[in-house]
Amino acid sequence: MNTQTLPRLAITAGEPAGIGPELIIRLAATPLAANFVAVTDRALLERAAQRCGQAVELIDDDGGDITERTPGQLRVQHIPLGATETPGRPDPANAKHVLATLAEAADGCLEGRYAAIVTAPLQKSSINEAGIPFSGHTEFFAERARADVVMMLASPELRVSLATTHLPLAAVPAAITHDTLVRVLRIAHRELRGKFGLVEPRIAVLGLNPHAGEGGHLGREELDTIIPTLDALRAEGMHLLGPLPADTAFVPALRERYDAVLAMYHDQALPVLKSEAFDRTVNLTLGLPFIRTSVDHGTALDLAGTGRGDPASLIAATRMALELVARRSAIAQGHS
Incomplete structure (x- = not known):
């Protein structure tokens, strides 16, 4: 036996x-x-x-x-x-x-x-x-x-990683850089494959600004930093959605299209996660x-x-x- x-x-x-x-x-x-x-x-x-x-x-x-x-x-x-x-x-x-x-x-x-x-x-x-x-x-x-690590919070229904963690909101835009996004997304992608067994992980990336910048009318971070970075990582073979407006990224129809979310800052996505599954949410350290x-x-x-x-x-x-x-x-x- x-x-x-x-x-x-x-x-x-x-x-x-x-x-x-x-x-x-x-x-x-x-x-x-x-x-x-x-x-x-x-x-x-x-x-x-x-x-x-x-x-x-x-x-x-x-x-x-x-x-x-x-x-x-x-x-x-x-x-x-x-x-x-x-x-x-x-x-x-x-x-x-x-x-x-x-x-x-x-x-x-x-x-x-x-x-x-x-x-x-x-x-x-x-x-x-x-x-x-x-x-x-x-x-x-x-x-x-x-x-080199990344914070992820996960419930049975949703996984969220953070590009920035405990920063004042005023400091967040300057912290959203090409190098930061590349580092975080590479770690998240690797760990979704290695720890969660997802062969081709699909990651939804949120925009920083309302409506994901609305073509530059509500901020240029998407045009100047986030979109070029996502395009470069897609060329490496990553399956990335976005940048998505944070106010609609979590609707059920969209959730079926991704395995995890990358939020730009702490309170952008975590209220959704915690309101749905506070007692079932787990903090993981990726990397x-x-x-x-x-x-x-x-x-x-x-x-x-x-x-x-x-x-x-x-x-x-x-x-x-x-x-x-x-x-x-x-x-x-x-x-x-």
Whole structure:
């Protein structure tokens, strides 16, 4: 009898005073077929389980494989806190702990000890208040892996990548350059093929201006930058639609024509995605040499400690990580 081992997923708890530890306890209670390894402080998880009123069996991780997991079992790669958490009140004394959990997860993936990383939310301000410059998960993993990355948010119905991420709106037009669009579209195209198994991915590219510039009457970025760049990439063989007006790009008839969307800025497409599937939206980092998925919400400090946090987004992120791991394995076996 050929019994398959369960994929080892590194689950980082994020901000100790946030909702992440409690969400991990809820995740452990599910019957998902995975070897969950919580990369955090063991006592933090014990306290989170008490707050959730959830029985959990914490097992020190020995790096080994397992073929089955009983709901409620959770392996732990213990990384001690700097200070005992107070739910709802992030403490900069735990900044090094948070960064150490991310480093362990990333290095473990690079070394083959984990099949993927799933991240709970962290509090960027708390890390910066500790005197450690920090932009976020995506930038941390990119630097750790020395990779060029792109942010994608995905639900079962829609995938959206971003040409620019957390920029003031006034800074966006200057950031939409030929080089930026080429970099982002090449990464997205490669990852849609490699991670999602799309042989010829179709990407819809949104215009920057209303009505995609309306022939230059509402802005020239489409004429001067976006259209020439798309034409050059089409000559390389990419299947690109657009630039499309953002106000009509998401109608059902158009969605059938593409597999993913490239938005020019953060709030151009994400409101559509989140309004449709907030609890099923997953944040992915494209371009990394490993799989990383994340919840698409913050630390919910107002809910931390209550045990009432909704684990739906973390469960969705975990399911997507498992799907990507399975697809990667199938592709590898097909090429072997």
